[in-house]
Amino acid sequence: MAGIPDLEVFAPEPARGRADATASPRTLTDLAYARLRDDIVHGRLEPGAKLRVEHLKKLYGVGATPLREALSRLTSDGFVSAEGQRGFRVAEMSLAELDEITNLRVVLENLALAQSIRNGDDAWESGVVAAFHRLAKLEQAEDPDLGQWEDRNRDFHLALIAACTSQWLRRFYETLYDQHKRYRNLARIDKSMPRDVHAEHKSIRDAALGRDVDRACAENERHIRRTADVTSRILRENTGV
Amino acid sequence: MAGIPDLEVFAPEPARGRADATASPRTLTDLAYARLRDDIVHGRLEPGAKLRVEHLKKLYGVGATPLREALSRLTSDGFVSAEGQRGFRVAEMSLAELDEITNLRVVLENLALAQSIRNGDDAWESGVVAAFHRLAKLEQAEDPDLGQWEDRNRDFHLALIAACTSQWLRRFYETLYDQHKRYRNLARIDKSMPRDVHAEHKSIRDAALGRDVDRACAENERHIRRTADVTSRILRENTGV
DNA sequence: TTCAAGTATTTTGTCGATATTTTTTACTAT
DNA sequence: ATAGTAAAAAATATCGACAAAATACTTGAA
Structure with missing residues (x-):
């Protein structure tokens, strides 16, 4: 029933140190967060642009749940602005x-x-x-x-x-x-x-x-x-x- | 067709100025955010306590979606800590x-x-x-x-x-x-x-x-x-x- | 006691349905 | 035309059921 399992001891570990967003994401939420933040910082998503969840789903290949969570975190970080009932958009700049x-x-x-x-x-x-x-x-x-x-x-x-x-x-x-x-x-x-x-x-x-x-x-x-x-x-x- | 509508000019407006969490919440996410934050700040949720979504659903009477969004925002605010695959918990104190x-x-x-x-x-x-x-x-x-x-x-x-x-x-x-x-x-x-x-x-x-x-x-x-x-x-x- | 297999629980994430709200469009009475 | 508005369309927020993955717990040897 075993014999092979031991080999896994030598396999490279997932190396999941910090919860940093730049580190390899442990969840899809982390993934979405990292990519959204990156796209915003690099200007690939323009200031004021609407962030429609339906669209982002296709863009990043993740579901609505992790996306909304990532957007919520980015809202607290000031990269995204959220207006109740009016969705998310990339934070404006001035x-x-x-x-x-x-x-x-x-x-x-x-x-x-x-x-x-x-x-x-x-x-x-x-x-x-x-x-x-x-x-x-x-x-x-x-x-x-x-x-x-x-x-x-x-x-x-x-x-x-x-x-x-x-x-x-x-x-x-x-x-x-x-x-x-x-x-x-x-x-x-x-x-x-x-x-x-x-x-x-x-x-x-x-x-x-x-x-x-x-x-x-x-x-x-x-x-x-x-x-x-x-x-x-x-x-x-x-x-x- | 009207005559009454004019009266509404004098009615108090919803007063939904800022997106402040303390203001009357526009969405259930805002509600959950405000209440969670308040409960954490006041110590009703103790440092290190597990924040199980299923439990919070009953406690606040909202669904999982707004709860997870609120928890995500609180994570960025430092009131909640999230560890991938291990859920949310109230941030520790020292x-x-x-x-x-x-x-x-x-x-x-x-x-x-x-x-x-x-x-x-x-x-x-x-x-x-x-x-x-x-x-x-x-x-x-x-x-x-x-x-x-x-x-x-x-x-x-x-x-x-x-x-x-x-x-x-x-x-x-x-x-x-x-x-x-x-x-x-x-x-x-x-x-x-x-x-x-x-x-x-x-x-x-x-x-x-x-x-x-x-x-x-x-x-x-x-x-x-x-x-x-x-x-x-x-x-x-x-x-x- | 310690270890490990097996089980239970939790967490994450998907999907689809639905109630609301906002935005657009079309229409109407100045 | 133009303001104003009613109906239609599009977005958003939310819920609930479920499945897959990971973690935590139990228990029975060794």
């Missing part, structure tokens, strides 16, 4: 909101950064060094693929605050980071990035590794605001967002 | 988390307060005065009903930051406020409130109306931390939360 998000992100990211610099151990340091290195390699290449850059940029910022112990701070920060990313994507900021982002990242890394909290926060703030300013300018020029 | 929430609340509430003091117009001022008055009356009465006090206290703090224009800040703040309230309720902080909360509220009000941003923030921070300290002490003494 220059005013970009401003809000920028200001809040500066505060929260600096808070996390400061805590991280103070708490950071060897593992944190090497994490920062590694993430910066991977990002730097990409930034100095002649083929700056935006998708990859976004991923590496995210990794770098997350590595910086990796030693922050506040789950709540982390949670809020990640939401704001993705909201910001959504604006960058809307502006298609890749085409026009004249300023030296690489130098900015380097300054932040140096200050952080040098355990200089004030300088790291200052550099970080400047970095965020510059990116936000460029985003804002592009949006103002191109459209009447 | 002294460490109380600390996180306190620190973050101080930062965000002060941010909103500062902005509010700078932007506040006449309506804001009178709102603060009125909310303080109602709170004061209750605090000086000999019958300090906790439920009412909590409501008035909330109104006062919200009135203070009413002129803050950042929706995101507001949203985060409200979540943190309710999380804090949950800890206060867990500690049953009403029984033992020896310090003069009223004086603290008064100081905040005076500084705010005097447009003294720094002092208002300092008083506010002290106020929040004192309450949090009492909460924390009670929890440490009574249980091993």
